[in-house]
Amino acid sequence: MKLSKLKIQKFRGASQPLVVEFDSTKNITMLFGENGMGKSTIADSLVCLCTDKLGSISDKSSIDKDFIRTLNAKPAEVLIKLVTDKGTFEAKLNNAGTVFTKNPTEGLPAVRHLRRSQIISLIDSEPSKRYESLKDYIDVANIIKGEDELRKAVRSTTADVETIRKAIVNAELTLKNSWEAEGSPNETFHEWAKIEASKDISQQQSIHKAYNDVINSWRELESKRVEVVKGNRAYSASIAETEVALKKITEIETQNSLLDGTLLNLLVEAQTFISAKESIDTCPICERPESKDKLLSQISTRVETMKEFKAAHDNYKIKKQTKEQCESTLKTFIKSFIEQLEVFILKLTPYLKPTDATLLSINEINDGISNNDKYKAVNKNLSQLVSSIKELEDQAGKILKSINQHNLIKQHYNTSVTNRQKAAKAKYLAAAAEKALQVVEGTRKQFIDDELASISKDVEAFYQNMHPDEQLGGIKLFLKSGVKNSLELNADFYSSTSVTPQSLYSESHLDTLGICIFMALAKKYNNGNTILILDDVVMSVDENHLDRFINLLHTEANNFAHILVTTHYRPWKDRYRYNRAPTAQVHFIELRNWKLETGIRLQNSKIDIQELRNALDDSYYDRQRISNLAGTILENTLDFLSVKFQCRLARKVRQDYVLKELLDCISSKLLKVLKVQHLGKDSAGVYQIIDTKEFEIKPIIETLKQLSAIRNQVGAHYNFDGSLVSDTDVSEFGEKVYEFAKLLICPDTGSFPDRNKSGSYHETRTGSIRLYPLVEPA
Amino acid sequence: MEDINKKLSQKILTALVDEKVIVSEKSSALQNKLSEGKLKDTDWIAAFTETYNSTLPKENEAK
Numbered sequence: 104m105k106l107s108k109l110k111i112q113k114f115r116g117a118s119q120p121l122v123v124e125f126d127s128t129k130n131i132t133m134l135f136g137e138n139g140m141g142k143s144t145i146a147d148s149l150v151c152l153c154t155d156k157l158g159s160i161s162d163k164s165s166i167d168k169d170f171i172r173t174l175n176a177k178p179a180e181v182l183i184k185l186v187t188d189k190g191t192f193e194a195k196l197n198n199a200g201t202v203f204t205k206n207p208t209e210g211l212p213a214v215r216h217l218r219r220s221q222i223i224s225l226i227d228s229e230p231s232k233r234y235e236s237l238k239d240y241i242d243v244a245n246i247i248k249g250e251d252e253l254r255k256a257v258r259s260t261t262a263d264v265e266t267i268r269k270a271i272v273n274a275e276l277t278l279k280n281s282w283e284a285e286g287s288p289n290e291t292f293h294e295w296a297k298i299e300a301s302k303d304i305s306q307q308q309s310i311h312k313a314y315n316d317v318i319n320s321w322r323e324l325e326s327k328r329v330e331v332v333k334g335n336r337a338y339s340a341s342i343a344e345t346e347v348a349l350k351k352i353t354e355i356e357t358q359n360s361l362l363d364g365t366l367l368n369l370l371v372e373a374q375t376f377i378s379a380k381e382s383i384d385t386c387p388i389c390e391r392p393e394s395k396d397k398l399l400s401q402i403s404t405r406v407e408t409m410k411e412f413k414a415a416h417d418n419y420k421i422k423k424q425t426k427e428q429c430e431s432t433l434k435t436f437i438k439s440f441i442e443q444l445e446v447f448i449l450k451l452t453p454y455l456k457p458t459d460a461t462l463l464s465i466n467e468i469n470d471g472i473s474n475n476d477k478y479k480a481v482n483k484n485l486s487q488l489v490s491s492i493k494e495l496e497d498q499a500g501k502i503l504k505s506i507n508q509h510n511l512i513k514q515h516y517n518t519s520v521t522n523r524q525k526a527a528k529a530k531y532l533a534a535a536a537e538k539a540l541q542v543v544e545g546t547r548k549q550f551i552d553d554e555l556a557s558i559s560k561d562v563e564a565f566y567q568n569m570h571p572d573e574q575l576g577g578i579k580l581f582l583k584s585g586v587k588n589s590l591e592l593n594a595d596f597y598s599s600t601s602v603t604p605q606s607l608y609s610e611s612h613l614d615t616l617g618i619c620i621f622m623a624l625a626k627k628y629n630n631g632n633t634i635l636i637l638d639d640v641v642m643s644v645d646e647n648h649l650d651r652f653i654n655l656l657h658t659e660a661n662n663f664a665h666i667l668v669t670t671h672y673r674p675w676k677d678r679y680r681y682n683r684a685p686t687a688q689v690h691f692i693e694l695r696n697w698k699l700e701t702g703i704r705l706q707n708s709k710i711d712i713q714e715l716r717n718a719l720d721d722s723y724y725d726r727q728r729i730s731n732l733a734g735t736i737l738e739n740t741l742d743f744l745s746v747k748f749q750c751r752l753a754r755k756v757r758q759d760y761v762l763k764e765l766l767d768c769i770s771s772k773l774l775k776v777l778k779v780q781h782l783g784k785d786s787a788g789v790y791q792i793i794d795t796k797e798f799e800i801k802p803i804i805e806t807l808k809q810l811s812a813i814r815n816q817v818g819a820h821y822n823f824d825g826s827l828v829s830d831t832d833v834s835e836f837g838e839k840v841y842e843f844a845k846l847l848i849c850p851d852t853g854s855f856p857d858r859n860k861s862g863s864y865h866e867t868r869t870g871s872i873r874l875y876p877l878v879e880p881a
Numbered sequence: 882m883e884d885i886n887k888k889l890s891q892k893i894l895t896a897l898v899d900e901k902v903i904v905s906e907k908s909s910a911l912q913n914k915l916s917e918g919k920l921k922d923t924d925w926i927a928a929f930t931e932t933y934n935s936t937l938p939k940e941n942e943a944k
Contacts, residue, residue, distance in 0.1 A: 245886040245918030246893070255922035260929075528933055535929040539902045546893045554885075628885075 104632040113176035116144040119702030126690035136694025141703030142669035153214040222617030260533040274515040300513040314499035334433035341426035348419035561623035686853030730818025733840035741765035790870040890916035
């Protein structure tokens with residue numbers, strides 16, 4: 104998969120639409136920029152588009168998803184769009200601003216995002232947490248879910264075995280006790296229980312039911328009888344109270360012969376009649392003229408004089424009503440009693456002898472008499488039935504006990520039998536679950552160990568490339584046995600083997616170890632469309648280690664669809680700028696100052712030699728720039744040669760050698776034999792000794808020595824001499840430097856011949872240029 | 882990209898069948914559920930029950 108274009112809009116720092124155009128001829132893109140210029144925004148956009156993660160935002164302890172989008176932007180405005188040779192992929196934020204919707208959802212490039220925080224987490228974490236940092240690569244979460252469910256199955260099947268065992272023990276203990284209580288008939292309690300459980304008790308059950316019917320009917324009758332007794336008592340009391348009330352009226356009348364009940368009633372009615380009238384002029388009885396008020400006053404006076412007499416009358420009236428109510432209630436109670444009596448007699452009759460006195464007295468009751476008489480006739484004989492009912496209750500109790508005993512034995516016998524059948528299966532399931540857990544756990548751990556072991560070779564190779572001859576390595580990653588997901592990391596240190604590197608390795612060695620592990624993982628799980636993002640992973644390394652890391656990156660670049668490097672580490676960028684690394688394989692993008700109004704600003708960086716060529720060819724002739732650029736390139740090229748041939752230079756604390764020192768440090772012996780060969784490509788595109796061209800370095804160095812003053816006179820300082828230098832001389836200086844640099848720079852990768860594989864010359868990575876000799880002649 | 886859960890679930894089910902904990906007829910369905918993280922405790926128990934049942938003499942054989 105080749106990346107063409109990445110468009111980002113209203114995503115994090117991309118406040119203005121940003122388009123990153125990838126160079127399709129290069130599969131490494133370097134985003135260089137100081138902090139806060141938008142490197143992580145670009146890296147995170149690919150992460151958000153191609154994975155379910157949020158990239159560097161996830162490193163923050165508290166994630167506010169509002170800031171996935173640019174400040175004040177609406178979710179609908181957020182867009183990430185990646186154009187590749189395999190299709191175009193888009194991600195838009197949902198309305199809540201929390202989840203990206205992808206289109207299409209399939210075929211997205213795989214993104215491996217390596218951040219410094221991951222390296223620290225891998226190296227510094229406890230073994231139990233270290234495994235988490237590899238989860239993006241070796242994610243067996245689904246299997247672990249199934250494993251946890253299997254643990255639940257182990258627990259539940261083991262619990263089932265115990266439950267069944269307890270049920271059998273309890274049931275058989277009860278049966279044994281019952282068996283012993285019965286005098287241990289038959290040979291074993293189990294045999295006895297089997298016989299007991301198979302007995303038919305339906306007859307006992309029907310007898311018990313019939314007895315119970317009689318007993319319940321008796322109890323109902325008893326409660327009806329109690330009602331009648333209570334009703335009778337209330338009725339008798341109401342009769343007595345009525346008589347007392349009547350006697351009181353008679354006493355008052357005796358004391359005052361004028362008092363008359365009929366008169367009192369008449370006066371009360373007259374009072375009611377007159378009160379109801381609106382007005383009245385004459386007495387309604389004698390028709391004498393009289394006012395309403397006066398008539399009422401006279402009647403009230405007379406009624407008042409009969410106050411006690413009236414109260415006695417009112418009381419009598421209430422008592423009489425109460426007596427009538429009590430009588431009615433009593434009749435109802437007696438009727439209900441008689442009805443229940445008939446039900447009871449029906450149920451009882453089968454259990455009484457024909458000569459039984461109770462039965463005879465009951466039979467004497469005929470329908471011709473009143474309920475009251477029936478009650479009286481029966482009630483006096485009811486007490487005789489108590490003992491008969493008690494006898495029935497005892498018999499019913501015995502039958503019930505027998506039924507219960509049978510049921511208990513049957514229930515426990517069945518429990519014993521069925522649970523013994525279940526026990527075999529339950530034990531099998533528990534053992535199977537236990538065995539399965541061992542298999543699953545063991546297979547999972549072995550699998551992960553195998554996966555980790557499979558990257559060990561790459562990790563070791565990468566690490567040895569980074570740290571040759573340092574007596575480090577032997578990296579081993581493995582899960583600690585007997586501990587859930589505890590990832591151990593061991594390495595060698597000189598003669599000590601399998602030590603924890605954290606205790607002996609320097610911080611930068613641990614950093615590179617982390618990078619090597621993640622790169623090996625990314626390589627292993629790459630399927631041809633993986634984008635590897637190295638997000639500010641290199642903080643500060645020395646020149647040698649940086650060169651080795653760059654070499655490693657370029658060697659492994661072909662294993663990935665694309666590598667995106669973000670860095671703020673200028674020495675890294677400058678290794679390319681000055682052709683100390685394979686410049687031709689890298690597309691540089693430099694980020695400029697970020698502002699909310701302008702968003703992220705990009706500029707395509709150029710290496711110095713390109714800029715010199717452009718300056719020489721430009722229609723606007725800038726002599727100072729040409730001189731300046733040519734001087735810098737010449738210094739860089741001579742620095743390369745002086746290091747390669749260990750040329751003699753006066754020691755300086757800071758190795759800031761000037762151009763003259765570098766030009767003069769190449770000895771005449773070396774200069775005599777210093778030459779380059781440019782090889783030709785065969786039909787397969789491999790450099791061979793075909794059409795080889797050879798160039799001596801001495802003539803060009805001699806010319807450059809004569810022209811080198813132009814760098815300071817024209818390119819660096821203000822002085823009169825500079826004005827005397829002609830444009831022709833400036834152009835010659837620029838062209839000679841360009842020619843010199845081109846002699847030593849690989850046309851394919853843009854790097855110097857810095858390899859020594861042959862043992863007789865230096866050569867470029869591709870084999871395009873050979874530099875002779877290997878060492879300065881003695 | 883090769884699904885690592887699928888690869889591992891395949892190894893696990895092969896091992897379980899080899900150990901006779903699971904009958905091979907059920908392994909494919911179990912493997913799919915395991916690799917998708919959908920295998921429940923009840924599924925495990927059902928699978929062991931199936932194996933248990935397969936060890937019992939069949940009705941017509943018993944006769």
